[in-house]
Amino acid sequence: MEEKKEESKNKNVKKANLLDHNSIKHILDESVSDIVTSRGYKEDVRLSNLKLFLGAIIIVVALVAQFYNKKFPENRDYLIGCIALYPFLLSIIA
Structure with missing residues (x-):
């Protein structure tokens, strides 16, 4: 059971270059979007x-x-x- 949790955690790992501010912002935006949409909210564009x-x-x-x-x-x-x-x-x- 614990192996499945670790595998699912490794699949969602997002990496960014810490010296690139745009890369960090992009990862943060994607993470927030994933969290909000996973809770049932729709993205309004x-x-x-x-x-x-x-x-x-x-x-x-x-x-x-x-x-x-x-x-x-x-x-x-x-x-x-x-x-x-x-x-x-x-x-x-x-």
Whole structure:
């Protein structure tokens, strides 16, 4: 009986490089996620999906501002709108 417990403990052992902060954070995030989901809670990823969607919108706004069909003096108002919209959308994500 004790051998099965030791085998199950060894299967769930997660290793991380102690000098790499990102690796440690990733292991901690995975461990917390495993504990929470094992207790019957569901993971809610709506906020993450919303942030990804808003990030894609920000990228589209930046690309449209960069590659707009008209030259600078003609598209001045459009560029000002894109520049004003960028930090607004970025502040929503944070």
